[in-house]
Amino acid sequence: MHSIAKEEARTLISARGGELLALMQRAAAVRDEAWGRTVTYSRKVFIPLTNLCRDKCAYCTFARAPGDPRARTLTPAEVLQIARAGQQAGCKEALFSLGERPELAHAAAREQLAALGYESTVDYLAAMTRLVFEETGLLPHPNPGALYEAEWRKLRPWAGSMGMMLENISERLLEKGQAHFGCPDKAPARRLAALEAAGRLRIPFTTGILIGIGETPAERVDSLLAIAEVHRRYGHIQEVIIQNFRRKPDIRFRAHDEPGALEMARTIAVARLILPPEISLQAPPNLTPDAYGLYLLAGINDWGGISPVTRDHINPEAPWPAIAELAAVSADAGFELRERLSIYPRFISSAWLPGPVLERAQKFDLTQRRERAKGEKGTK
Protein backbone atom coordinates (compact mmCIF):
# COMPACT_ATOMS: atom_id res chain seq x y z
CA MET A 1 0.00 0.00 0.00
CA HIS A 2 1.68 3.20 -1.19
CA SER A 3 -1.09 5.76 -1.23
CA ILE A 4 -0.50 8.86 0.82
CA ALA A 5 -2.95 10.95 2.84
CA LYS A 6 -4.33 14.28 1.72
CA GLU A 7 -2.26 16.44 4.08
CA GLU A 8 1.03 14.83 3.08
CA ALA A 9 0.13 15.12 -0.63
CA ARG A 10 -0.74 18.80 -0.20
CA THR A 11 2.69 19.41 1.37
CA LEU A 12 4.62 17.35 -1.17
CA ILE A 13 3.07 19.04 -4.19
CA SER A 14 4.99 22.20 -3.30
CA ALA A 15 8.35 20.41 -2.88
CA ARG A 16 11.40 22.31 -4.15
CA GLY A 17 15.13 21.56 -4.52
CA GLY A 18 16.34 18.54 -2.55
CA GLU A 19 12.82 17.79 -1.36
CA LEU A 20 11.61 17.61 -4.95
CA LEU A 21 14.44 15.22 -5.82
CA ALA A 22 13.52 12.99 -2.88
CA LEU A 23 9.84 13.12 -3.91
CA MET A 24 10.71 12.07 -7.46
CA GLN A 25 12.88 9.20 -6.21
CA ARG A 26 10.09 7.99 -3.94
CA ALA A 27 7.55 8.08 -6.79
CA ALA A 28 9.98 6.41 -9.20
CA ALA A 29 10.50 3.57 -6.71
CA VAL A 30 6.73 2.97 -6.55
CA ARG A 31 6.59 2.97 -10.36
CA ASP A 32 9.57 0.57 -10.62
CA GLU A 33 7.92 -1.88 -8.26
CA ALA A 34 4.58 -1.86 -10.11
CA TRP A 35 5.65 -1.37 -13.74
CA GLY A 36 9.39 -2.04 -13.94
CA ARG A 37 11.72 -0.12 -16.23
CA THR A 38 9.44 -0.30 -19.26
CA VAL A 39 7.58 2.68 -20.66
CA THR A 40 4.70 2.05 -23.02
CA TYR A 41 2.78 3.79 -25.79
CA SER A 42 -0.27 2.97 -27.89
CA ARG A 43 -0.07 3.24 -31.66
CA LYS A 44 -3.23 5.17 -32.47
CA VAL A 45 -5.04 6.97 -35.23
CA PHE A 46 -6.92 10.09 -34.19
CA ILE A 47 -10.49 10.51 -35.49
CA PRO A 48 -11.86 14.04 -34.77
CA LEU A 49 -15.54 13.10 -35.26
CA THR A 50 -16.84 16.64 -34.74
CA ASN A 51 -15.22 19.83 -33.51
CA LEU A 52 -18.55 21.46 -32.72
CA CYS A 53 -19.12 21.71 -28.96
CA ARG A 54 -21.53 23.39 -26.56
CA ASP A 55 -18.78 24.21 -24.03
CA LYS A 56 -16.28 27.09 -24.13
CA CYS A 57 -13.16 25.98 -22.27
CA ALA A 58 -10.64 28.83 -22.07
CA TYR A 59 -7.74 26.60 -23.15
CA CYS A 60 -9.43 24.81 -26.08
CA THR A 61 -8.26 25.06 -29.63
CA PHE A 62 -10.15 21.99 -30.86
CA ALA A 63 -13.72 23.33 -30.79
CA ARG A 64 -14.95 25.64 -33.55
CA ALA A 65 -18.09 27.79 -33.72
CA PRO A 66 -20.61 26.61 -36.34
CA GLY A 67 -19.91 29.59 -38.66
CA ASP A 68 -16.14 28.98 -38.63
CA PRO A 69 -14.90 27.55 -41.96
CA ARG A 70 -12.80 25.07 -39.92
CA ALA A 71 -15.89 23.61 -38.19
CA ARG A 72 -16.18 19.95 -39.27
CA THR A 73 -18.22 16.86 -38.66
CA LEU A 74 -16.73 13.84 -40.40
CA THR A 75 -18.93 11.73 -42.65
CA PRO A 76 -18.87 7.93 -42.24
CA ALA A 77 -16.74 7.69 -45.41
CA GLU A 78 -14.18 10.13 -43.93
CA VAL A 79 -14.15 8.24 -40.63
CA LEU A 80 -13.40 5.01 -42.45
CA GLN A 81 -10.74 6.60 -44.63
CA ILE A 82 -8.84 7.89 -41.58
CA ALA A 83 -9.24 4.58 -39.73
CA ARG A 84 -7.97 2.57 -42.70
CA ALA A 85 -4.93 4.84 -43.08
CA GLY A 86 -4.19 4.14 -39.41
CA GLN A 87 -4.64 0.43 -39.85
CA GLN A 88 -2.19 0.43 -42.76
CA ALA A 89 0.35 2.28 -40.60
CA GLY A 90 0.15 -0.46 -37.96
CA CYS A 91 -2.17 1.33 -35.50
CA LYS A 92 -4.31 -0.76 -33.15
CA GLU A 93 -6.28 2.06 -31.51
CA ALA A 94 -8.87 4.37 -33.12
CA LEU A 95 -9.17 7.32 -30.74
CA PHE A 96 -12.44 9.20 -31.27
CA SER A 97 -12.31 12.81 -30.06
CA LEU A 98 -15.27 15.16 -30.23
CA GLY A 99 -16.94 18.17 -28.71
CA GLU A 100 -19.60 17.73 -26.03
CA ARG A 101 -23.31 17.70 -26.97
CA PRO A 102 -23.09 20.35 -29.75
CA GLU A 103 -26.70 19.62 -30.79
CA LEU A 104 -27.96 21.16 -27.54
CA ALA A 105 -26.44 24.54 -28.42
CA HIS A 106 -26.17 24.77 -32.20
CA ALA A 107 -28.87 24.40 -34.87
CA ALA A 108 -26.12 23.58 -37.40
CA ALA A 109 -25.12 20.52 -35.35
CA ARG A 110 -28.75 19.33 -35.17
CA GLU A 111 -29.09 19.76 -38.94
CA GLN A 112 -25.87 17.87 -39.68
CA LEU A 113 -26.90 15.02 -37.41
CA ALA A 114 -30.36 14.86 -39.00
CA ALA A 115 -28.79 14.77 -42.48
CA LEU A 116 -26.64 11.84 -41.32
CA GLY A 117 -29.73 10.13 -39.84
CA TYR A 118 -29.05 10.62 -36.10
CA GLU A 119 -30.64 12.57 -33.26
CA SER A 120 -27.62 12.92 -31.01
CA THR A 121 -23.85 13.08 -31.26
CA VAL A 122 -23.60 10.07 -28.96
CA ASP A 123 -25.83 8.02 -31.30
CA TYR A 124 -23.66 9.01 -34.25
CA LEU A 125 -20.51 8.17 -32.28
CA ALA A 126 -21.93 4.75 -31.38
CA ALA A 127 -22.61 4.04 -35.06
CA MET A 128 -19.11 5.18 -36.10
CA THR A 129 -17.51 3.15 -33.31
CA ARG A 130 -19.32 0.10 -34.66
CA LEU A 131 -18.38 0.94 -38.26
CA VAL A 132 -14.69 1.21 -37.41
CA PHE A 133 -14.79 -1.93 -35.31
CA GLU A 134 -16.49 -3.98 -38.03
CA GLU A 135 -14.75 -2.58 -41.11
CA THR A 136 -11.18 -2.26 -39.84
CA GLY A 137 -9.10 -4.32 -37.48
CA LEU A 138 -8.87 -1.47 -34.95
CA LEU A 139 -9.96 -1.16 -31.31
CA PRO A 140 -12.10 2.00 -30.93
CA HIS A 141 -11.38 4.17 -27.87
CA PRO A 142 -14.04 6.94 -27.66
CA ASN A 143 -13.31 10.07 -25.67
CA PRO A 144 -16.78 11.64 -25.71
CA GLY A 145 -16.93 13.77 -22.55
CA ALA A 146 -19.27 13.50 -19.58
CA LEU A 147 -21.80 10.86 -20.63
CA TYR A 148 -24.70 9.41 -18.67
CA GLU A 149 -24.85 5.69 -17.94
CA ALA A 150 -27.32 4.92 -20.78
CA GLU A 151 -24.97 6.71 -23.20
CA TRP A 152 -21.82 4.81 -22.12
CA ARG A 153 -23.90 1.68 -22.55
CA LYS A 154 -24.54 2.52 -26.23
CA LEU A 155 -20.80 2.69 -26.94
CA ARG A 156 -19.81 -0.34 -24.93
CA PRO A 157 -20.38 -3.18 -27.45
CA TRP A 158 -17.76 -1.86 -29.89
CA ALA A 159 -15.31 -0.04 -27.66
CA GLY A 160 -12.93 -1.86 -25.41
CA SER A 161 -11.80 1.11 -23.41
CA MET A 162 -13.10 4.66 -23.17
CA GLY A 163 -11.99 7.92 -21.62
CA MET A 164 -12.93 11.29 -20.20
CA MET A 165 -10.54 13.69 -18.51
CA LEU A 166 -11.81 14.63 -15.06
CA GLU A 167 -9.69 17.79 -15.49
CA ASN A 168 -10.28 19.26 -12.04
CA ILE A 169 -12.97 19.01 -9.39
CA SER A 170 -12.78 22.67 -8.41
CA GLU A 171 -16.18 24.42 -8.68
CA ARG A 172 -14.23 27.68 -8.69
CA LEU A 173 -13.09 27.03 -12.27
CA LEU A 174 -16.71 27.46 -13.46
CA GLU A 175 -16.77 31.10 -12.34
CA LYS A 176 -16.58 34.07 -14.70
CA GLY A 177 -13.06 34.54 -16.08
CA GLN A 178 -12.04 31.00 -15.08
CA ALA A 179 -11.18 28.09 -17.41
CA HIS A 180 -14.59 26.42 -17.34
CA PHE A 181 -16.89 29.45 -17.39
CA GLY A 182 -19.73 28.68 -19.84
CA CYS A 183 -19.07 24.92 -19.77
CA PRO A 184 -22.04 22.97 -18.40
CA ASP A 185 -20.28 19.66 -19.09
CA LYS A 186 -17.29 20.66 -16.94
CA ALA A 187 -19.27 20.82 -13.68
CA PRO A 188 -17.25 18.56 -11.35
CA ALA A 189 -20.35 16.68 -10.15
CA ARG A 190 -21.24 15.79 -13.76
CA ARG A 191 -17.77 14.48 -14.50
CA LEU A 192 -17.51 12.50 -11.30
CA ALA A 193 -20.95 10.99 -12.02
CA ALA A 194 -19.73 10.04 -15.53
CA LEU A 195 -16.64 8.34 -14.03
CA GLU A 196 -18.87 6.43 -11.62
CA ALA A 197 -21.31 5.38 -14.36
CA ALA A 198 -18.40 3.97 -16.40
CA GLY A 199 -17.28 2.10 -13.28
CA ARG A 200 -20.73 0.57 -12.75
CA LEU A 201 -20.64 -0.65 -16.37
CA ARG A 202 -17.14 -2.09 -15.90
CA ILE A 203 -15.58 -0.06 -18.71
CA PRO A 204 -11.74 0.01 -18.64
CA PHE A 205 -11.31 3.75 -18.32
CA THR A 206 -8.80 6.51 -18.98
CA THR A 207 -9.04 9.79 -17.12
CA GLY A 208 -6.73 12.52 -15.94
CA ILE A 209 -6.18 16.07 -14.78
CA LEU A 210 -5.18 19.24 -16.59
CA ILE A 211 -2.57 21.35 -14.89
CA GLY A 212 -2.04 25.07 -15.35
CA ILE A 213 -5.69 26.01 -16.02
CA GLY A 214 -6.03 28.20 -12.94
CA GLU A 215 -6.28 25.44 -10.34
CA THR A 216 -4.30 25.54 -7.09
CA PRO A 217 -1.85 22.76 -6.16
CA ALA A 218 -4.30 21.68 -3.42
CA GLU A 219 -7.09 21.39 -6.01
CA ARG A 220 -4.84 19.12 -8.09
CA VAL A 221 -4.36 16.89 -5.06
CA ASP A 222 -8.12 16.84 -4.41
CA SER A 223 -8.82 15.86 -8.02
CA LEU A 224 -6.30 13.00 -7.91
CA LEU A 225 -7.77 11.80 -4.61
CA ALA A 226 -11.24 11.82 -6.21
CA ILE A 227 -9.98 9.59 -9.04
CA ALA A 228 -8.34 7.22 -6.57
CA GLU A 229 -11.57 7.04 -4.57
CA VAL A 230 -13.74 6.14 -7.61
CA HIS A 231 -11.17 3.49 -8.58
CA ARG A 232 -11.27 1.97 -5.11
CA ARG A 233 -15.00 1.41 -5.58
CA TYR A 234 -15.04 0.05 -9.14
CA GLY A 235 -11.44 -0.87 -10.07
CA HIS A 236 -11.96 0.40 -13.64
CA ILE A 237 -9.40 3.21 -13.97
CA GLN A 238 -6.66 1.83 -16.17
CA GLU A 239 -4.67 4.99 -16.66
CA VAL A 240 -4.42 8.59 -15.47
CA ILE A 241 -3.03 11.36 -17.67
CA ILE A 242 -1.26 14.39 -16.23
CA GLN A 243 -1.60 16.94 -19.01
CA ASN A 244 -0.02 20.37 -19.01
CA PHE A 245 -1.74 23.48 -20.36
CA ARG A 246 -0.08 24.96 -23.44
CA ARG A 247 -0.64 28.55 -24.48
CA LYS A 248 -1.99 29.10 -28.01
CA PRO A 249 -2.71 32.36 -29.85
CA ASP A 250 -6.40 31.72 -30.57
CA ILE A 251 -7.69 30.77 -27.09
CA ARG A 252 -9.21 32.76 -24.23
CA PHE A 253 -6.18 31.88 -22.03
CA ARG A 254 -3.65 33.08 -24.64
CA ALA A 255 -1.80 35.20 -22.06
CA HIS A 256 -1.99 32.57 -19.29
CA ASP A 257 1.25 31.11 -17.82
CA GLU A 258 2.24 27.58 -18.83
CA PRO A 259 3.36 25.16 -16.11
CA GLY A 260 7.09 24.41 -16.33
CA ALA A 261 8.68 20.98 -16.51
CA LEU A 262 9.43 20.92 -12.74
CA GLU A 263 5.81 21.81 -11.99
CA MET A 264 4.79 18.85 -14.10
CA ALA A 265 7.38 16.64 -12.38
CA ARG A 266 6.14 17.41 -8.87
CA THR A 267 2.53 16.84 -9.91
CA ILE A 268 3.41 13.54 -11.60
CA ALA A 269 5.33 12.36 -8.54
CA VAL A 270 2.49 13.23 -6.16
CA ALA A 271 0.01 11.53 -8.51
CA ARG A 272 2.12 8.37 -8.45
CA LEU A 273 2.00 8.37 -4.65
CA ILE A 274 -1.75 9.12 -4.44
CA LEU A 275 -3.01 6.68 -7.05
CA PRO A 276 -3.08 2.94 -6.48
CA PRO A 277 0.09 1.53 -8.11
CA GLU A 278 -1.82 -0.63 -10.64
CA ILE A 279 -3.08 2.53 -12.37
CA SER A 280 -0.84 3.45 -15.28
CA LEU A 281 0.49 7.02 -15.08
CA GLN A 282 0.92 8.94 -18.31
CA ALA A 283 2.18 12.33 -19.48
CA PRO A 284 2.13 13.44 -23.12
CA PRO A 285 5.64 13.86 -24.56
CA ASN A 286 4.61 16.30 -27.33
CA LEU A 287 3.55 19.01 -24.87
CA THR A 288 7.05 19.34 -23.37
CA PRO A 289 9.29 18.45 -26.31
CA ASP A 290 12.58 19.54 -24.67
CA ALA A 291 12.15 17.94 -21.27
CA TYR A 292 9.76 15.00 -21.37
CA GLY A 293 12.48 12.50 -20.37
CA LEU A 294 12.28 14.10 -16.92
CA TYR A 295 8.78 12.67 -16.47
CA LEU A 296 10.19 9.15 -16.39
CA LEU A 297 12.37 10.19 -13.45
CA ALA A 298 9.23 11.53 -11.70
CA GLY A 299 7.27 8.27 -11.95
CA ILE A 300 5.35 7.90 -15.20
CA ASN A 301 5.27 4.56 -17.03
CA ASP A 302 3.42 5.54 -20.21
CA TRP A 303 3.55 8.10 -23.03
CA GLY A 304 -0.05 7.64 -24.18
CA GLY A 305 -1.26 7.37 -27.73
CA ILE A 306 1.26 8.21 -30.43
CA SER A 307 0.06 8.56 -33.98
CA PRO A 308 2.21 7.75 -36.97
CA VAL A 309 -0.48 9.13 -39.33
CA THR A 310 -2.57 11.94 -37.81
CA ARG A 311 -1.56 15.09 -35.97
CA ASP A 312 -2.65 15.89 -32.41
CA HIS A 313 -5.97 17.63 -33.11
CA ILE A 314 -6.19 18.84 -29.50
CA ASN A 315 -2.73 20.46 -29.64
CA PRO A 316 -2.15 20.87 -33.38
CA GLU A 317 0.96 23.04 -32.84
CA ALA A 318 2.70 20.21 -30.97
CA PRO A 319 3.59 17.25 -33.21
CA TRP A 320 4.21 13.86 -31.63
CA PRO A 321 7.85 12.81 -31.52
CA ALA A 322 8.76 10.02 -33.91
CA ILE A 323 8.67 6.63 -32.23
CA ALA A 324 12.45 6.25 -32.75
CA GLU A 325 13.03 9.54 -30.88
CA LEU A 326 10.72 8.44 -28.07
CA ALA A 327 12.67 5.19 -27.79
CA ALA A 328 15.98 7.09 -27.66
CA VAL A 329 14.81 9.54 -24.96
CA SER A 330 13.35 6.63 -22.96
CA ALA A 331 16.61 4.66 -23.26
CA ASP A 332 18.57 7.72 -22.13
CA ALA A 333 16.55 7.73 -18.92
CA GLY A 334 17.06 3.96 -18.50
CA PHE A 335 13.77 2.67 -19.93
CA GLU A 336 12.77 0.31 -22.69
CA LEU A 337 9.97 1.61 -24.93
CA ARG A 338 7.28 -0.95 -25.65
CA GLU A 339 4.00 -0.81 -27.59
CA ARG A 340 0.80 -1.62 -25.69
CA LEU A 341 -2.88 -1.84 -26.55
CA SER A 342 -5.44 0.83 -25.67
CA ILE A 343 -6.83 -1.78 -23.25
CA TYR A 344 -4.32 -2.66 -20.52
CA PRO A 345 -3.55 -6.38 -20.04
CA ARG A 346 -5.38 -6.81 -16.73
CA PHE A 347 -8.65 -5.76 -18.41
CA ILE A 348 -8.40 -8.25 -21.29
CA SER A 349 -10.95 -10.65 -19.85
CA SER A 350 -14.66 -11.45 -20.13
CA ALA A 351 -15.18 -9.68 -16.79
CA TRP A 352 -14.44 -6.37 -18.54
CA LEU A 353 -14.95 -6.73 -22.29
CA PRO A 354 -17.84 -7.74 -24.54
CA GLY A 355 -17.14 -10.88 -26.63
CA PRO A 356 -16.11 -9.43 -30.02
CA VAL A 357 -13.87 -6.77 -28.43
CA LEU A 358 -12.31 -9.36 -26.13
CA GLU A 359 -11.54 -11.62 -29.07
CA ARG A 360 -9.79 -8.82 -30.98
CA ALA A 361 -7.86 -7.62 -27.93
CA GLN A 362 -6.68 -11.17 -27.20
CA LYS A 363 -5.49 -11.55 -30.79
CA PHE A 364 -3.51 -8.28 -30.66
CA ASP A 365 -2.14 -9.14 -27.23
CA LEU A 366 -0.89 -12.50 -28.45
CA THR A 367 0.74 -10.94 -31.53
CA GLN A 368 2.50 -8.32 -29.39
CA ARG A 369 3.76 -10.98 -26.98
CA ARG A 370 5.09 -13.12 -29.86
CA GLU A 371 6.83 -10.13 -31.46
CA ARG A 372 8.40 -9.25 -28.12
CA ALA A 373 9.59 -12.80 -27.57
CA LYS A 374 11.07 -12.84 -31.09
CA GLY A 375 12.84 -9.52 -30.44
CA GLU A 376 14.24 -10.74 -27.12
CA LYS A 377 15.48 -13.96 -28.73
CA GLY A 378 17.10 -11.92 -31.52
CA THR A 379 19.09 -9.82 -29.04
CA LYS A 380 20.44 -12.81 -27.08
Ligand code: SF4
Ligand atom coordinates in the same frame (compact mmCIF):
# COMPACT_ATOMS: atom_id res chain seq x y z
S1 SF4 B 1 -12.01 21.19 -24.32
FE1 SF4 B 1 -13.60 19.76 -25.02
S2 SF4 B 1 -15.42 20.42 -23.90
FE2 SF4 B 1 -13.98 22.12 -23.79
S3 SF4 B 1 -14.55 23.44 -25.53
FE3 SF4 B 1 -12.92 22.05 -26.22
S4 SF4 B 1 -13.99 20.33 -27.17
FE4 SF4 B 1 -15.48 21.44 -25.89
